[in-house]
Amino acid sequence: MGAEFTAAMSDGGFYTFEHDxxxxxxxxxxxxxxxxxxxxxxxxxxxxxxxxIQARRSARGGATTGCSTNILDYSTSLNIGLKSAGPNSTRxxxxxxxxxxxxGYLSKGDRHTLTREAEAVIALATTRATPSxxxxxxxxxxxxxxxxxxCGAPKNTTHPAEMxxxxxxxxxxxxxxxxxPGAFFIIIAMLLPLILFFLDQDSAKFAKRVMAISAMAxxxxxxxxxxxxxxxxxxxxxxxxxTEAESLPLPPRRSIGVPDTAELPPQxxxxxxxxxxxxLLSQKAERMN
Numbered sequence: 001m002g003a004e005f006t007a008a009m010s011d012g013g014f015y016t017f018e019h020d021x022x023x024x025x026x027x028x029x030x031x032x033x034x035x036x037x038x039x040x041x042x043x044x045x046x047x048x049x050x051x052x053i054q055a056r057r058s059a060r061g062g063a064t065t066g067c068s069t070n071i072l073d074y075s076t077s078l079n080i081g082l083k084s085a086g087p088n089s090t091r092x093x094x095x096x097x098x099x100x101x102x103x104g105y106l107s108k109g110d111r112h113t114l115t116r117e118a119e120a121v122i123a124l125a126t127t128r129a130t131p132s133x134x135x136x137x138x139x140x141x142x143x144x145x146x147x148x149x150x151c152g153a154p155k156n157t158t159h160p161a162e163m164x165x166x167x168x169x170x171x172x173x174x175x176x177x178x179x180x181p182g183a184f185f186i187i188i189a190m191l192l193p194l195i196l197f198f199l200d201q202d203s204a205k206f207a208k209r210v211m212a213i214s215a216m217a218x219x220x221x222x223x224x225x226x227x228x229x230x231x232x233x234x235x236x237x238x239x240x241x242x243t244e245a246e247s248l249p250l251p252p253r254r255s256i257g258v259p260d261t262a263e264l265p266p267q268x269x270x271x272x273x274x275x276x277x278x279x280l281l282s283q284k285a286e287r288m289n
Contacts, residue, residue: 017071017098019111021118025090025126029082032090032125036080039124043117045078053080059100066100069174071110072117075099094118109173116166123160171238178231185224192217 025032037050045055055078063073077097085091096114137151192213199209 015101017096017101017110017114019094019096019098019114021094021096021115023092023094023118023122024085025092025122026088027090028088029084029090032092033082035125036092036121039121040078042124043121045076053082054078055080063100069177070170071098071101071113071173072170074101092122094121107173107177109169109176113166113170113173116162116169120160120162120166123162127160168238171234175231175234175238178227178234182224182227182229182231185220186228189217189221189224192220 027035033050033053036053037047040047040053040055045057048054048056057076057078059073059075061070061073062068063070063075068074075098077099079095079097081093081095083091083093094114096118098110098114101110137148195213196206196210199206
C-alpha cells in the first residue's frame with residue numbers, strides 16, 4: 001500500500017493536484033475491473049473507459065470558481081491501473097488529477113480526503129462482490145439484484161463504513177480550511193490597531209492613518225467572522241447523520257390463519273339455512289290457498 005501527492009501551479013494562480021494511491025484488492029484483475037467501474041458510478045464519477053479505467057467528475061458548487069474548501073467538489077480525472085499481485089489478488093493504483101484548485105485552499109488534508117475516497121470506492125466494489133442475505137426470507141441475493149428472487153422483498157442497501165469515513169474526513173477538512181484562516185484574520189484585525197501606538201501621534205497624518213487602519217481591521221474582521229461562521233456551520237451540518245432513503249414497502253405475505261370473528265355480522269342478523277327455507281315454504285303455501 002502507498003500514497004503519493006504532488007501539486008503543480010498552472011496559469012492564473014490555480015493549482016493542479018496529482019495524487020496516487022495504491023491498495024491490494026482480492027480477486028483477479030478482470031473481475032476487479034468490472035466491480036470498480038460500477039463502484040465509480042455510485043461514487044459520482046462518469047466512467048469514460050473500462051480498459052484501462054478512466055473516469056471523470058465535473059466541478060460543482062463553489063469549485064466552479066475555485067473557491068470551494070472541499071477538494072471533492074473540484075474537477076477530477078481518475079485513471080486506475082490494475083496489476084496482478086498473486087493468485088487471487090490485484091494491485092490497484094488510483095491516479096488522481098484535480099484541476100483548477102485555488103492556491104489559498106491547498107492543505108495536507110486534501111491528500112487524506114482523496115485517499116479515503118479511493119478506499120471508499122474499493123469498499124463499494126468489494127461489497128458488490130459479497131453475496132447478501134434477504135432480511136425477509138433469508139435467501140441469498142447474489143450480484144447487483146435489488147430484489148430477492150425468492151420472495152420479492154427489496155434488498156437492504158447499506159453503504160460500507162468507508163463511505164461515512166470519507167464524508168467525515170472531507171467535511172472536517174473543509175471546515176478546518178474555513179475556521180483556521182477565519183480565526184487568523186480575526187486575530188490580525190484585533191492586533192492591527194496596536195500599530196497606532198508606534199506611530200507619531202503629533203503628525204498631521206495621524207487621523208488619516210487611524211481611518212486607514214480602522215478600515216483594514218474592519219475588513220479583516222468581517223472576512224474572518226464570515227469564514228469562521230461558515231466553518232462552524234459546516235461542522236454542525238457534519239455532525240448530523242445523512243438522511244437515509246425511504247425503504248420500499250415489503251410485499252404482502254399470504255398466510256392461512258383463523259378468520260377474525262370481529263368482522264362477522266352480529267348474532268341478531270344471522271340466519272341459518274333451515275330458517276330461510278322454512279320461511280319460503282310458508283310463503284308458497286299461502287299463495288296456493
